[in-house]
Amino acid sequence: MSYFFADLPEYTAMILFGIGLSILMLAKNLVKKIIGLNIMDTSVFLFLAAKGYVENTVAPIVTPEELGHIDSALYSNPVPAGLVLTGIVVSVSVTAVLLSLVVRLNEEFHTLDIDEIIHILRKRDREDLK
Amino acid sequence: MNFAVNIPALSILLLMLSGIVCLVLPARGARHVADCAIALVCAMSAVLLFAFVRGQEVFTYSMGEIGAPFGNELRAGPLEAAVATLFSVVTLLSILGGRAHLRTDIGKKKVNLYYISVLFLLCSMLALVYTNDLFTAYVFVEINTITACGIVMSKEDGYTLAASMRYFIMSLIGSGLFLIAVSILYALTGHLLMSDIQAELAALYAQGLYRAPLQVAIALMGVGLSLKSALWPFSSWLPDAHSSASASSSAMLSGLVLKSFIFLLVKVFYRVVGVGIIRTHAILDLLLVFGILGMIMGSVNALFERDIKRLLAYSSIGQIGYIFCGIGLGTVAGVAAGLVQVAVHACTKAMLFCAAGGLMDASGGSKKFKDLEGAGRRDTYAGVAFIVGTLSMIGIPFFGGFITKLSLVTASVEVGGWRSTLAIAAIILSTILTAIYYINVLAIIFRADEQTPTSAREKLREQWNKQMRLDTEYEFAIVLFIILNLAIGLQSDRLMDVIRTGLSMFG
Numbered sequence: 001m002s003y004f005f006a007d008l009p010e011y012t013a014m015i016l017f018g019i020g021l022s023i024l025m026l027a028k029n030l031v032k033k034i035i036g037l038n039i040m041d042t043s044v045f046l047f048l049a050a051k052g053y054v055e056n057t058v059a060p061i062v063t064p065e066e067l068g069h070i071d072s073a074l075y076s077n078p079v080p081a082g083l084v085l086t087g088i089v090v091s092v093s094v095t096a097v098l099l100s101l102v103v104r105l106n107e108e109f110h111t112l113d114i115d116e117i118i119h120i121l122r123k124r125d126r127e128d129l130k
Numbered sequence: 131m132n133f134a135v136n137i138p139a140l141s142i143l144l145l146m147l148s149g150i151v152c153l154v155l156p157a158r159g160a161r162h163v164a165d166c167a168i169a170l171v172c173a174m175s176a177v178l179l180f181a182f183v184r185g186q187e188v189f190t191y192s193m194g195e196i197g198a199p200f201g202n203e204l205r206a207g208p209l210e211a212a213v214a215t216l217f218s219v220v221t222l223l224s225i226l227g228g229r230a231h232l233r234t235d236i237g238k239k240k241v242n243l244y245y246i247s248v249l250f251l252l253c254s255m256l257a258l259v260y261t262n263d264l265f266t267a268y269v270f271v272e273i274n275t276i277t278a279c280g281i282v283m284s285k286e287d288g289y290t291l292a293a294s295m296r297y298f299i300m301s302l303i304g305s306g307l308f309l310i311a312v313s314i315l316y317a318l319t320g321h322l323l324m325s326d327i328q329a330e331l332a333a334l335y336a337q338g339l340y341r342a343p344l345q346v347a348i349a350l351m352g353v354g355l356s357l358k359s360a361l362w363p364f365s366s367w368l369p370d371a372h373s374s375a376s377a378s379s380s381a382m383l384s385g386l387v388l389k390s391f392i393f394l395l396v397k398v399f400y401r402v403v404g405v406g407i408i409r410t411h412a413i414l415d416l417l418l419v420f421g422i423l424g425m426i427m428g429s430v431n432a433l434f435e436r437d438i439k440r441l442l443a444y445s446s447i448g449q450i451g452y453i454f455c456g457i458g459l460g461t462v463a464g465v466a467a468g469l470v471q472v473a474v475h476a477c478t479k480a481m482l483f484c485a486a487g488g489l490m491d492a493s494g495g496s497k498k499f500k501d502l503e504g505a506g507r508r509d510t511y512a513g514v515a516f517i518v519g520t521l522s523m524i525g526i527p528f529f530g531g532f533i534t535k536l537s538l539v540t541a542s543v544e545v546g547g548w549r550s551t552l553a554i555a556a557i558i559l560s561t562i563l564t565a566i567y568y569i570n571v572l573a574i575i576f577r578a579d580e581q582t583p584t585s586a587r588e589k590l591r592e593q594w595n596k597q598m599r600l601d602t603e604y605e606f607a608i609v610l611f612i613i614l615n616l617a618i619g620l621q622s623d624r625l626m627d628v629i630r631t632g633l634s635m636f637g
Contacts, residue, residue, distance in 0.1 A: 017310060024303060033299060040306050044313055051317050079322070083265055087309070090272045094302065097276050101283060101295055108288050117292050124288070 009050035016043030030102045030112045034095060041091040045084045052080030134181040135189050138204045138260040141171040141214070145253035152246045160242035164225070164249055171252070172218040179211040183628070188635045190262055190325075203262040203323055209469070209632025212625075213259050213393055216473055219614070220385050220480050221252045227484030227607035228378025230491070235285040235376040247280040251382065255390040264312045264402065265322050267394060271308060271358070275301040278387045281379040282371050293370035300357055300367045307354030314347040315402070324401045335407055344407070351398050352413045359391040361417070361454055362424030365447045369431075372446065373439035373497075377487025380439060384446045385480030389472045392453055396465060399457075400636050409460055418458025418549060422556040424451030429563035436499045438486050441567065442479065445523065448560055449475045455553055456538055463541035466629045470537055473625060474522065474530030474618060481611035482519040488512035488604060489575060499574050506575035511608045516575060518612050520568040522619065525561055530615055533622040535561065 016039055023036025053076060060075035102112065109117050148167035152160040178186075188207040196202075225248060236244050254274040261267050279301070283294035316322060318340055319330035334340050357364045372380050399408045408414065428448030435441040449471065456468025486497070492508040493501045506513030522529035535557060542553035618625060 017306075021303065021306065024299065024306075030295070037302055037306070041309075044306070044309050047310070047313050048316075051313070080316075083313075083316075086265065086269060090269060094272060094276060097279070098298060098302075101279075101291065101298065104283075104286065105291050105295060108291055114292075114295065117295075121289060121292055 009046055009053075013043045013047035013050065016040075016046065019043075028113050028115055030105065030114060033114075034098050034102070037098070038091065038095060041087065045087055048080045048084050048087070052077045052084075132181075132186075134178050134186055135191055135206075137174045137178040138206045138210075138214075138256070139191055139193065141174050141218075142204075142253055142257050142260070145171060145249050145256070149246045149249035149253065152242050152249065155242055157238050157241040160245040161229075164245040165222070167249060168218060168222045168225070168252060171256070172215065172222055175211060175215040175218050178206065179208070179215050179628070182208040182211050202266055204260045205262040205324075206260055207632050207635045208628050209636060210259050212628050212632060213389075213469075213472070214256050216476055217255050217259070217386050217390070218252060220476050221248065221382055223607045223611055223614070224378045224381035224385065224480050224484060226603045227481075227611070228376060228381060228487050229603050230601050231377045231487050240284065244281065244284050247277045247284065248382070251277040251281065251387070255386060258390050258394050262324050263322050264315065264324060264327065264398075268305070268309050268312050271305050271391075271394070274387065274390065275305055275358075278383060281382065282375045284379070285374070285376045287374075289370070289374040293367075293374045296367045297371040300364070304354045304357035307350045307357070311347045311350035311354065314343055314350070318343055318347070324397070327402050328404045331402075332404055332406060344403075348403060348408075348411060348413055352395070352417065355391050355395040355398070356417070356420070356454070359388045359395070360447060360450055361420050362427050362447060362451060363420060365424070365428075365450075368447060369440050369443040372443040372483075373437065377484055377490075380442075380486075381480040381483035384443065384483060385476040388446070388450060389453075389476055392450075392457070392468075392472060396457060396469070400465075400633075414458050414460045415549075416458075417454045418553070421451045421454030421456075421458050422552055424448065425455065425556050425560040426451075426563070429560050429567070432567045433563060435567075438489065438497050438499065438502060438571065439483070440497075441571065442482050442486060445564070445567070446475075446479055448564065449479065449523075451560070452534060452538065452557075455556070456541065459541050459545050459549060459553070461541060461545060462630070462633055463537065463544055466626065466633055467534060467537035467541045469629050469633075470530075470622075470625060471534040474534050477611065477614050477618060478519050478522045478530060481515050481608065481615065484604070484607060484611065485512035485515035485519070488608070489516075502575055503577045504575070506572070507578075511605050513575060515608050515612060516572060518615055520572055522615055523568055524565045528616075529619040530622070533619065533626075537626070 020036045020038070020040030020043055024033050024040060027033050027036060057074055057076040060078045062070060105117060106112060109120055111117060111120075144167055148163050152163055155163060189205070191204045191206070193202040193204065232241055232244060250273060254270040254277065257270040258267060258274065261270065275298070279294045279298045282297060283290055312322075315327055318334065319327045321327045321330055331344065335344070360368045372384050375383065403411075425448050428444050428446070428451060432441050432444035432448065435444055453468045453471045453475070456464045456466075456471060458464070459467075488509045489502055489505040489512045490497050492505045492512070496502070506516060518529070522531040525531040525535040539554055539557060542550040
């Protein structure tokens, strides 16, 4: 049981990733799809942050006085935090582009349902053929 | 220190910088900046390739001279230089070839934004080619996604918006899977640089540790990247996105964007996971089987298509199948055949999409077969381009397609067993299907249009002649594309040499 709790953040991250991926693939509403995407990305950040966290350590910020004599075992790994930051930036920009695309789609088709949009397009196609 | 080692970083930074500059420029200025920047990158990549041919060693370039594990590295060898040259040349020609459509499809006010997308797209593709760092690769995969969708949705009608939404969602699923795979690899090895991960994974594998997470990571990488490069069962988004976009966008998407992810996949397999582990791995067989299915299904779908751009898009799915078939064979010869197909298909399909744009102009903007009758006679440049493209796609000797098929068959004979039987049967079948639908297109665009009443025909011709005077860029691009295709076909030995030496230095 203790084994399970030690890896709890990783398990949670994987479950959240599954939830996010299923929403992204299966939801019909475009806004819900975007929410799914955000859950998926956030779960990866949780995974990375959990990897960077080492118990009983502090953030790797070193003052000039400490510079000569550092015990690296006292500090947690800074790279995953950097990765999470980069990932958040990427995720925010992707979300922004997607939301603007949804706004344009809504102006064009007056709906947020992807199936309905495809249906409308098929109907237009059929009218074109006539 | 010689100058050539700076070229990868310089070309990526130059493209980024000129993309940012385009933001504040008017349409005309943005156009000149984009042309100059891309042409300069072409020249620099060619210089780098030439340096490698003359005996330059493979090098890694650490950004800001901060070493591993915190720094960020670029790595270049003959293969990377060749692929970078190919990507930048085809991008330049695609923009020239589709420029006339940008005016009508996007509008003058937004054209500078289109050039930003193109510059960043090329920048991200070159970064994917050169980078030695997996997380950097992820960031540029996302930039690639955004800009690729950007150049699709820039033609803002209902079709493109819906198509780019589907494209975006599929791409994001792909990059999400890629990201989680990168995280797992980082958790396993503690490294992000490709060469370090490879060393660490080899050690872990030898001890028999962490086999299951490694399997998961490889599978996620494979699925994620094949989603983005439209391997057959994941290719449902491709025909809409590629056919509804503007001519030069379609050319770049079909010719290059898919290939950049395939190149990344090859890099992941051979530089991150390592030859020793991947050769025995089941994912190669999966890619082989799906590649073969893609070769056939893409051609079958194209056979029933009555819309020229959708036909070309389905044909892309089939041609991507060839590349995956080569990669799936798992031998050096197989991967080399796949990479030759990357080069051949990039040139041919980009040319065909530009020419399809010309054919559409010559028939009043329609892309349906019934309106395209005789279009190849009205626009002779596009007609000749279609003949060259058809010959290359079918695989007639002296054209690029022949080299691909020859090397693919040779590679699969070397492998032997069920793989070789399956691959050769599929190549034969798909070649026949390809010949049928491409020759059908030729028959339509060169049909003497007797059904159309004379007055309508004259009107089309007049309209076309008016446009012709404006558009020397398009003719120039098509002629260069044709020369490029012939050059690849005739100089295939040199191409193979570069790819072989590049692959041998890849590990």
